[in-house]
Amino acid sequence: MNETTSIRPFTITEKLDWLENRYWKFGQDDTLADHLHDLYEVDDEGQMTAQPRRDPLTGETKGLMVLGGSGNGKTALLMRTLRADPVLTEFKVDKPGNTLFITVPPEATIKKLAEIILQQTGYAKVDTKLRAADAWEIARHRFGMVGINTVVIDECHHILRSGPGRDVLAAIQSLKHIMQSERGVALVIAGVPSLRDAILSEPSGETYRRFREFHLSRISPGSTAARRFGQNFLKSAEVLGVQVCEEDAVAERILFAEHGQVGRSVALGKEILRDAVTRKREVLSLEFSERVFQKSNPNFGMTPFHPGAWVAVKKELEAIGWGA
Incomplete structure (x- = not known):
């Protein structure tokens, strides 16, 4: 029911x-839908399609950063959008869809995130010795193979933590590459405000400028x-x-x-x-x-x-x- x-x-x-x-609505649904509309091409009726917009010169797609404190309802809002939107349909291995929803575990590295993507897109034989860069290359290839046009990464700030065995800059650039590759997808990342700060730490600012921001307030x-x-x-x-x-x-x-x-x-x-x-x-x-x-x-x-x-x-x- x-x-x-x-x-x-x-x-x-x-x-x-x-x-x-x-589901209890507060008006944030409409604002998120408006932001998402800007990530995609529209048809002759002005309706959003599932095809990500691409820069005509670089071929790059666009991204959206959803920011809010812990307990501000980011996950529920994003999942509700997937359930209600007639264009964005969640991908499951046993069910066709154009949108992959991923929740990043607290201790995940950028390599672990790539492995999660591979597993959730049906790539069963993930070699534990696979390098992070190679894992991401395969992951991006998988998007095109299974028809994924949109990737939503919830709790994305977890992969941008500093510490032993972590490469924050490489993690930031991996996000950028999702939107740069031939099979580039529209990318939605969600997390606490430190997610924005982490992405801004990239000296060139190349990744940050590819995202628009949507802040969830109390x-x-x-x-x-x-x-x-x-x-x-x-x-x-x-x-x-x-x-x-x-x-x-x-x-x-x-x-x-x-x-x-x-x-x-x-x-x-x-x-x-x-x-x-x-x-x-x-x-x-x-x-x-x-x-x-x-x-x-x-x-x-x-x-x-x-x-x-x-x-x-x-x-x-x-x-x-x-x-x-």
């Missing part, structure tokens, strides 16, 4: 499945995104059959508790609703919302879910430097 279904979930299992798959109180968060939370509660008292300002408290970080705020909001569903509570209370929050944050005394008017609770929390 997904977010577009018109059938309301009835059983606890159906409700939990619906909630897990429900949700500010009173913003359009905050209003949309509240609407998402209340609509989800309604579908799940959970009553939320407007004066409790639960959505505002969630955003304050997670400092406006999109991913963390959505996770907490859904966990609070899940708790109400699994325990068959028809009305959401601040008491039980606080219990959910404290399971992951046990060291706080007073929390944003403290009983009382939200304006007064927020003022007191700010006065004691809560969460600073």
